Amino acid sequence: MKRGEKLDIAGAREESDIAEYGLRFDLTIPLSRFYANNISQLPMPFKSVQVGPVWRAERPQRGRYRQFIQCDIDVIGEPSINAEVDLIRTTAKCLSSVGLKDFVIRINNRKLIEALLVECGFFDRDFSGIMIALDKQDKIGIEGVRSELNGYSAEAVQRLIDFLNEGVETPQGVTSIFKGSTPAGVIALIEDLDVVMDTVRSLSQGNYEIIFDPSLIRGMGYYTGQIFEITYKEFPFSIAGGGRYDGVIGRLLGRDVAACGFSIGFERLCEVLELEKLVEASQGDRAIIFVEEDAQSSFAYGLAVQIEKDYAVVNVLRKLKNHHRQLENLYAEGYRAFYYPTETGYQQRVVEFDKV
């Protein structure tokens, strides 16, 4: 919306009339626009970090909110798979550093999917419809995908379903679909996937996994090469996702620029960390300094400054009338050190409750 421009509410008849003035749905498109507008001032390659809110017009449910925070990293101007390795290793390092272990990085390649679809007998114009059907596979199953594909060439659909039923687990495994010899372009894509997987595996030191997932599609239509997602145990949603989008900047700039990005869903990560109890302060790490009602508090806060290097949390609280109840509640919250005012200063008292 341009500066000074007003919403034409009187002229609007439905939501789509004002929808283009709406809120951003990801950070990738705004970054591409920024890059296209400032390319001459930016280094090559350009590596960016962004954290910010984005919006979806969807029904809110667990792990899917109308507003959520994306944590994006992108490498623009690097056509080699070094960009992919860089982004995957940085995202994995970030997840490890907040305490997450045993997550699974899934990887696939949009160009590889397209080559398989061509081999099955589909046309370019069918790709986006088939991708939408394939993307639902984890919810509707392989037979569900088959019924979604009603209307396309029956033979092509059958070959695709046969391939899905094979349960291929390595990039090399996809060559089974090719009746003749595997095209050189496909072999190059398989090699790239192998190199990325081997490199990430050697960097993981066994703390996380990377697997090839031929059913991985990713919703966004703008991906053009390798795509990835990170899942964690039985959580029904991915906590990070991304891929190569070499064509997006070209649409704005007139010439294509290599680009690749990875994004962590902040709320989803928080949910996983909370449920796995990876964010709680440890017991005994928290202290309370009590003040009597209407007492001078400067002495209490002076003590707080002194002891706060010894505890993760130091809290100054007024001593309530029902002090035993107050203590029980604080104990349940993990407080173990309690300081009481005396005539000459403060004294620590040890409080013990039976384990709840």
Add this chain to the structure above:
Amino acid sequence: MKRGEKLDIAGAREESDIAEYGLRFDLTIPLSRFYANNISQLPMPFKSVQVGPVWRAERPQRGRYRQFIQCDIDVIGEPSINAEVDLIRTTAKCLSSVGLKDFVIRINNRKLIEALLVECGFFDRDFSGIMIALDKQDKIGIEGVRSELNGYSAEAVQRLIDFLNEGVETPQGVTSIFKGSTPAGVIALIEDLDVVMDTVRSLSQGNYEIIFDPSLIRGMGYYTGQIFEITYKEFPFSIAGGGRYDGVIGRLLGRDVAACGFSIGFERLCEVLELEKLVEASQGDRAIIFVEEDAQSSFAYGLAVQIEKDYAVVNVLRKLKNHHRQLENLYAEGYRAFYYPTETGYQQRVVEFDKV
């Protein structure tokens, strides 16, 4: 907006028709609503930390954005000035921990301002209009305030302007305005301000200041007691602000609950830190690992994992054709360690440029 409810675009004639479906303008009102709805499950006092985006329908300018991030802390259910001390010390600790020094905390009390206005001869119904005029004092000056107050009792305005011209610098100083003896309520407010200032001063260890500022008003109408703001050197905006809002929860719950909050403006703080160069990684703290075009990168990333404990930033980059230019740019960005591939591994080369 209720679930499933649609914007009535067709029925809307101006922006205010849909404005009530708009975006939150602060975190205080939503917190108060949350507290009122969940009071029975929440501890007493309830201390909260919130970080999130808020919106203003204002013309964007430096330090004033349409969307910005607030970092709020609040204490609900603590009527004593311990809440104020707690919030001020925590906010100051937070600013100190990101490297800011010599900021100034300004403090005043809305009840004290009201008592002064009554003594001058104004009525309760005049308060909000007069506060708006006083709030502009730093922009329009004392004589500007006088002309804004055209229409109120000339004698009352003159007494107020005389008071402003006095340039009172201590809470005790305001007693000069009272013709008879100072009311007991005012003396109590002055004592509270003195205690808070003394306590904060003793905690500051000389790293920041707290001063009484009788011209401090704070925009929000909901403040009922002590109010505070933090400014930094010549920056034309405050980087934090807050105060006591004992009446807000009462409007939702039917009975008043003591509440006090302090909020840091995230973007403003970032701007200060950037301009003061408090966020730059130190020179020599950054390393580059070069890879040759199309080279296997797993070895480079393995090295990155090995050396990243020694540097703040380790970056793997393709060696560009114009390598001298690339090195100059990286040097200017603060990189001092450069690793080059050899036949058997990697070798660090020291690169020196003349100081730019």
